[in-house]
Amino acid sequence: MSTSRVRVIDLETAGNGANDVCEIGWQDVVVDADGRWTVNDERGALMVNPGRPISPETMAVHHILDEQVANAPYWKEVAPAVLRPSGKIDALAAHRAAFEQRYCTPRLTGGLRWICTWKCALRIWPELPRFSNQMLRYQRMPQGLVHEIGLPAHRAMPDAYVTAHHLRDLLNAASLEQLLAWSAEPGLLPRVPAGPERGKSWERISTETLTGFLNERDADVRFSAQTELARRGELEPPALVEPVQRTLI
Structure with a gap:
């Protein structure tokens, strides 16, 4: 029996070009037997060959080296399996999703809709002073977030894992359709x-x-x-x- 599932995506890049992805990470959020959204064990990351040297500016953020991606497959080879996995996907999600959408185009996603956890956090937790992914992590201290799995910051899988905990709590506070509507504005x-x-x-x-x-x-x-x-x-x-x-x- 299929269940509702949203896949959180996080990308690290070599620069700002169309195919400059050098790592993709993911983490699924699903509905459990009690009808509550939960973060499951379906997570991972893949290196991607951006086809060009990684810029020093982005290397200083994620610390991915050129030699680590030299033998990795290219973005268009990697993306479909992650963005359109087997089984039902109701939506994709990311924190400040407009960035991921630049690379995860409709052709690669099959036209799936997106949830932006940044936009939704503004609506659900307006009293908070800051809304970056990591600030939400430490301001909110989401239940069940394993600190070590969410490290190092600014790497694709750990960041997707952290975002997924925000998404889980947002989905348990408002409907999937409401989050999608807020994300479209x-x-x-x-x-x-x-x-x-x-x-x-x-x-x-x-x-x-x-x-x-x-x-x-x-x-x-x-x-x-x-x-x-x-x-x-x-x-x-x-x-x-x-x-x-x-x-x-």
């Missing part, structure tokens, strides 16, 4: 991220100042200001726009 920031109003919640900002935020380049800031103005009856609610995955090909 820009991020709803709980506070103003920069400028003279930095750190203030949106409801504390004057309508005039909020209107000025509508000209910001940052889509998350614009969306957050629009949402607050709509709450006050000053604007129509922001329209839901399905994100387009960039192929970079």
